[in-house]
Amino acid sequence: MTRVVIAGAGFAGLASALFLARRGHSVTLIERDAAPPDGTPADDLADWAHPGAPQARQSHALLGRARRVLVDEAPDVVAALLSRGVREIPVVVGAGFLDGERMLLSRRLVAEAELRRIVARESGVRLLAGEAVIGLQVSRAEDVPVVTGAQLLSGAVVVADLVVDASGRRSGLSDWFARARLESPVDERQDCGFFYLTRYYRVRPGCETPVSKIPASTSLDYATVFALGADNDTFSLTVTLSVNDPYRKALRDPAVFEAFLQAVPHSAPWIRAGEPISDISMMSRIENRRRRLTTGTGPIVGGIVAVGDAALHTNPTLGRGISMGLLHAQHLAEVAHLATDDPVGFAERFSNWTDEHLGIWYDTQVAADANALERLAAGLLRTRVAAAADASARFATAAFLCAQHDEVVGIAVAKIVHLFASPREAFADPRVVSRVTEFLSSGVSLERPIDVPSRAAFELLASRSGSTPAPIVGLGSASARYDD
Numbered sequence: 001m002t003r004v005v006i007a008g009a010g011f012a013g014l015a016s017a018l019f020l021a022r023r024g025h026s027v028t029l030i031e032r033d034a035a036p037p038d039g040t041p042a043d044d045l046a047d048w049a050h051p052g053a054p055q056a057r058q059s060h061a062l063l064g065r066a067r068r069v070l071v072d073e074a075p076d077v078v079a080a081l082l083s084r085g086v087r088e089i090p091v092v093v094g095a096g097f098l099d100g101e102r103m104l105l106s107r108r109l110v111a112e113a114e115l116r117r118i119v120a121r122e123s124g125v126r127l128l129a130g131e132a133v134i135g136l137q138v139s140r141a142e143d144v145p146v147v148t149g150a151q152l153l154s155g156a157v158v159v160a161d162l163v164v165d166a167s168g169r170r171s172g173l174s175d176w177f178a179r180a181r182l183e184s185p186v187d188e189r190q191d192c193g194f195f196y197l198t199r200y201y202r203v204r205p206g207c208e209t210p211v212s213k214i215p216a217s218t219s220l221d222y223a224t225v226f227a228l229g230a231d232n233d234t235f236s237l238t239v240t241l242s243v244n245d246p247y248r249k250a251l252r253d254p255a256v257f258e259a260f261l262q263a264v265p266h267s268a269p270w271i272r273a274g275e276p277i278s279d280i281s282m283m284s285r286i287e288n289r290r291r292r293l294t295t296g297t298g299p300i301v302g303g304i305v306a307v308g309d310a311a312l313h314t315n316p317t318l319g320r321g322i323s324m325g326l327l328h329a330q331h332l333a334e335v336a337h338l339a340t341d342d343p344v345g346f347a348e349r350f351s352n353w354t355d356e357h358l359g360i361w362y363d364t365q366v367a368a369d370a371n372a373l374e375r376l377a378a379g380l381l382r383t384r385v386a387a388a389a390d391a392s393a394r395f396a397t398a399a400f401l402c403a404q405h406d407e408v409v410g411i412a413v414a415k416i417v418h419l420f421a422s423p424r425e426a427f428a429d430p431r432v433v434s435r436v437t438e439f440l441s442s443g444v445s446l447e448r449p450i451d452v453p454s455r456a457a458f459e460l461l462a463s464r465s466g467s468t469p470a471p472i473v474g475l476g477s478a479s480a481r482y483d484d
């Protein structure tokens with residue numbers, strides 16, 4: 001049995017605690033935010049502040065791989081989510097259907113609250129809410145230091161064989177390392193240069209809920225629009241805009257937000273079917289970040305690992321974060337019995353596993369986001385970037401288009417989108433290669449369709465809000481004005 005302390009009870013921390021406890025480990029789970037209220041799913045949203053997860057009121061779905069991990073590790077969680085009104089839908093991308101797999105549609109707080117209630121009842125987990133990890137207890141008896149416990153805000157120290165940082169994208173691990181006089185973790189960052197605006201709706205009586213499709217978004221040159229079903233006849237609509245967009249404030253006006261979504265063909269049926277049940281929530285400071293607790297010469301310290309967003313997170317456009325966090329939690333639970341005897345080797349092997357199995361999703365997102373930044377910068381100036389010219393990017397774009405009508409390619413793309421296979425694995429199938437190659441050689445255009453509404457129409461609509469357009473600054477960079 002390994003004694004584990006986990007900092008953070010978001011999806012990755014909760015799942016880690018549950019999966020570890022069910023393998024006989026002893027878990028102390030520390031969470032700074034109070035427990036969700038007991039009540040209806042609506043109370044989860046209205047009365048649970050949860051500031052520690054700033055994305056909590058943004059649109060979320062659990063892709064097929066996230067549900068698969070839950071089914072394999074804790075099927076009772078899936079059953080409890082369904083009884084709370086969470087919806088299961090087939091895993092479909094275009095003409096591709098993954099037999100036996102489903103995905104989960106829920107407002108994030110509804111799903112997270114239910115998971116947290118289950119974990120709080122789990123024997124083997126001690127959940128300390130309203131408490132926070134603020135530092136580490138470190139032994140320097142060996143060449144490489146080893147973490148032996150976590151220091152809490154209350155002044156207590158929880159002794160552990162393994163400390164797990166699951167404290168999310170705003171993790172304070174760098175400060176914990178600095179305070180313990182450890183070398184800094186090795187961070188890679190990429191600012192994404194856009195921000196999110198999300199509003200929740202309930203389906204009007206007599207209206208049908210439109211069908212949720214994954215990917216849930218459509219990209220315009222100057223914006224991205226998402227429409228995603230959720231639990232209990234609710235759904236979310238989301239817009240992302242460049243942080244440099246001079247009209248970035250206009251869409252905070254509900255009338256402009258709705259008029260814009262009515263003008264976008266992807267979201268128009270949703271707007272017509274729903275009535276708003278929330279304010280418009282904004283989230284900025286979106287970045288891709290990978291943090292390694294190892295340098296070229298090995299682990300900085302043993303006895304500690306990071307999971308979920310604390311280890312690596314990406315711009316959430318493709319909705320991969322919870323799947324990655326649950327995969328991380330599952331691996332942690334599978335290997336945690338090895339942490340006690342060799343804390344330094346364990347930290348190194350865990351880091352290698354993370355690079356090998358989750359790094360691919362980070363790397364592909366970073367590459368895609370460089371293009372997205374370029375697209376948005378051009379879109380503000382009413383110009384467009386040409387479709388990708390290099391062979392692998394052309395192949396990937398063509399595969400996504402081909403997936404709309406070709407079942408074999410559709411299944412390959414569905415496996416990528418739902419994190420069942422990496423692009424390399426899914427595109428290794430010779431049948432996929434030949435069908436996509438044939439599709440490409442048919443002369444199909446890889447350009448995105450012309451924007452509806454056009455940038456000019458968007459500006460006209462946005463200027464109705466009465467907010468003065470701000471100057472464009474730092475085009476092509478993500479430097480500017482996140483919270484402005």
Ligand SMILES: Cc1cc2nc3c(=O)[nH]c(=O)nc-3n(C[C@H](O)[C@H](O)[C@H](O)COP(=O)(O)OP(=O)(O)OC[C@H]3O[C@@H](n4cnc5c(N)ncnc54)[C@H](O)[C@@H]3O)c2cc1C
Nearest residue numbers: 008010011012032052060061133168308309316319321322
């Ligand atoms: C706009 C947006 C939309 C997204 N949409 C999707 C989606 O559709 N599908 C999807 O799979 N993913 C989505 N994600 C990503 C998803 O939110 C994260 O990947 C996921 O929540 C990561 O879980 P986590 O447990 O690592 O971190 P979090 O869920 O952020 O949880 C971290 C927890 O740690 C706590 N904490 C922080 N510091 C401390 C401390 N020092 N001590 C104790 N507790 C602490 C916080 O209060 C919080 O509860 C989205 C993200 C964003 C930003």
